[in-house]
Amino acid sequence: MNRAAIHKIREFNRFYTHFLGLLDQYILHSKYTLPEVRVLYELYHIRKAKASDIVEALEIDKSYLSRMLLQFERKNLIIKKTSRQDKRSVHLQLSSLGKKEFLTLNKASDTHLNELLSNMSIKDLAQLINHMKEIRRLIEENKKQ
Amino acid sequence: MNRAAIHKIREFNRFYTHFLGLLDQYILHSKYTLPEVRVLYELYHIRKAKASDIVEALEIDKSYLSRMLLQFERKNLIIKKTSRQDKRSVHLQLSSLGKKEFLTLNKASDTHLNELLSNMSIKDLAQLINHMKEIRRLIEENKKQ
DNA sequence: AACAATAGTTGACAAAATCAACTAATCTTC
DNA sequence: GAAGATTAGTTGATTTTGTCAACTATTGTT
Numbered sequence: 001m002n003r004a005a006i007h008k009i010r011e012f013n014r015f016y017t018h019f020l021g022l023l024d025q026y027i028l029h030s031k032y033t034l035p036e037v038r039v040l041y042e043l044y045h046i047r048k049a050k051a052s053d054i055v056e057a058l059e060i061d062k063s064y065l066s067r068m069l070l071q072f073e074r075k076n077l078i079i080k081k082t083s084r085q086d087k088r089s090v091h092l093q094l095s096s097l098g099k100k101e102f103l104t105l106n107k108a109s110d111t112h113l114n115e116l117l118s119n120m121s122i123k124d125l126a127q128l129i130n131h132m133k134e135i136r137r138l139i140e141e142n143k144k145q
Numbered sequence: 146m147n148r149a150a151i152h153k154i155r156e157f158n159r160f161y162t163h164f165l166g167l168l169d170q171y172i173l174h175s176k177y178t179l180p181e182v183r184v185l186y187e188l189y190h191i192r193k194a195k196a197s198d199i200v201e202a203l204e205i206d207k208s209y210l211s212r213m214l215l216q217f218e219r220k221n222l223i224i225k226k227t228s229r230q231d232k233r234s235v236h237l238q239l240s241s242l243g244k245k246e247f248l249t250l251n252k253a254s255d256t257h258l259n260e261l262l263s264n265m266s267i268k269d270l271a272q273l274i275n276h277m278k279e280i281r282r283l284i285e286e287n288k289k290q
Numbered sequence: 291a292a293c294a295a296t297a298g299t300t301g302a303c304a305a306a307a308t309c310a311a312c313t314a315a316t317c318t319t320c
Numbered sequence: 321g322a323a324g325a326t327t328a329g330t331t332g333a334t335t336t337t338g339t340c341a342a343c344t345a346t347t348g349t350t
Contacts, residue, residue, distance in 0.1 A: 001259045005270050009258060012277035013165060019284060020158060020165075021204075033306080052328065059166075064307060066330055088315045088328040113154060114146045120287045125150050128283045131276040132157035138273045139164060142265045178337080197297065209338055211299055233297040233346045 026112040030105060035060065039068055040102045043078065043094050050089045077101060171257040175250060180205065184213055185247045188223065188239050195234045222246060 027034050035058075042054050051069065055062050069092065072078040077098035081091045094102060117125065172179050180203075187199050196214065200207050214237065217223040222243035226236045239247060262270065 001255070002267075002270060003255070005274055006255050006258055008274050009262075009277065010254065012274075012281060013168065015281055016161060017165060020162060023158065035306080050328085055328095061308060062329065063309080063331075070330090083328095086316070086328080088313095090329070109155065110146070110148070110151050113151055117154075117284075117287060120283070122147075124283050124287070125147060128280060129150055129153050129157075131280045131283075132154065135273060135276045135280075136157060136160055138265070138269050138276075139262075142262060142269070180337080195297085200297095206339060207298065208300075208340080215299090228297095231297080231347070233344095235298070 022116065023109070023113060026108050027105075030108065032105065035064075036068060036071075037105060039065065039072075040077070040094070040098070040105065043092055044099065044102045047093070049092050050083070051092060052089065054092070072098070167261065168254070168258060171253055172250075175253065177246075177250065180209075181213060181216075182250060184210065184217075185222070185239070185243070185250065188237055189244065189247045189251075192238070194237050195228070196237060197234065199237070217243070 024034055027037055030037075032040070038058055039054055039060075042057055043049055046053055046057070051062070051065060054060075055065055058065075069078065069080065073080060075097075076095055079093045079095050081093075083089045083091050117128075120128070169179060172182055175182075177185070183203055184199055187202055188194055191198055191202070196207065196210060199205075200210055203210075214223065214225065218225060220242075221240055224238045224240050226238075228234045228236050262273075265273070
């Protein structure tokens with residue numbers, strides 16, 4: 001074990017956790033909680049998601065999700081349909097209102113991130129993104145083995 | 146606003162949030178919660194911390210912290226002393242048991258991270274750390290302005 | 291001295307998350 | 321194709337986590 005390396009990585013993790021925390025703050029001022037936003041994100045991106053897909057993707061409790069979806073339904077954000085193939089499972093879809101809400105949140109998130117990085121030059125921004133890409137590559141390549 | 150760049154950064158953020166989540170899982174199997182571990186971390190590193198220092202550093206509610214510290218006191222993890230200079234404020238210090246507990250947790254965290262990266266070559270590890278350093282630099286430099 | 295501000299505690303409560311038991315449907319195996 | 325096991329999602333009960341406001345004691349301000 002490379003102690004010094006591990007230490008530096010954990011230091012970065014603390015730094016980045018804090019940065020992510022700053023980013024999430026915009027959600028505190030929104031109508032939704034962080035888990036709710038994550039679920040909306042999944043619903044928007046995984047079209048025709050089943051509840052179990054969300055549970056798996058976000059690693060949240062199925063009862064927790066079930067209640068969250070009930071709220072969403074009451075607010076007309078989603079449409080629930082029992083699957084024809086398997087009547088136990090439920091197909092979930094954002095309603096047009098749901099999509100609108102998600103896009104609004106998404107936009108706010110973009111804007112907020114943009115503000116945090118507003119002073120960064122094009123060049124620095126390109127570098128930042130490249131470092132991120134490399135980090136992801138290094139971690140993912142390693143995981144596969 | 147550079148849409149494509151923002152999008153890539155947020156994509157990385159999701160990826161890294163998940164990675165951090167994996168790292169935090171070891172805590173779920175420990176005797177402490179994530180906020181508790183964070184407080185222990187601060188107490189270990191900010192010697193002679195006041196409660197208000199922790200509140201500020203971690204941006205948690207003072208009542209929440211107050212109760213957490215009460216738990217720690219009951220478990221003999223910390224020593225609380227009212228300050229001489231200001232009898233309203235409290236000096237906090239990890240007891241030897243508290244230090245021991247923190248170091249155990251810290252070790253477990255190191256080990257867990259090490260496992261996640263176990264297959265990574267020395268070279269890749271060095272690269273990873275360099276990318277992290279650069280990300281931090283780019284973000285911090287930008288913030289100052 | 292009178293009033294405002296601050297550090298931390300306490301009570302009451304709300305939000306977030308978990309656990310176990312349950313229903314209905316489907317899959318497995320004989 | 322019936323019996324038993326498994327799975328998807330719901331519901332009830334509860335715990336954990338976090339917040340808000342009111343309060344005490346002390347210190348700072350004028």
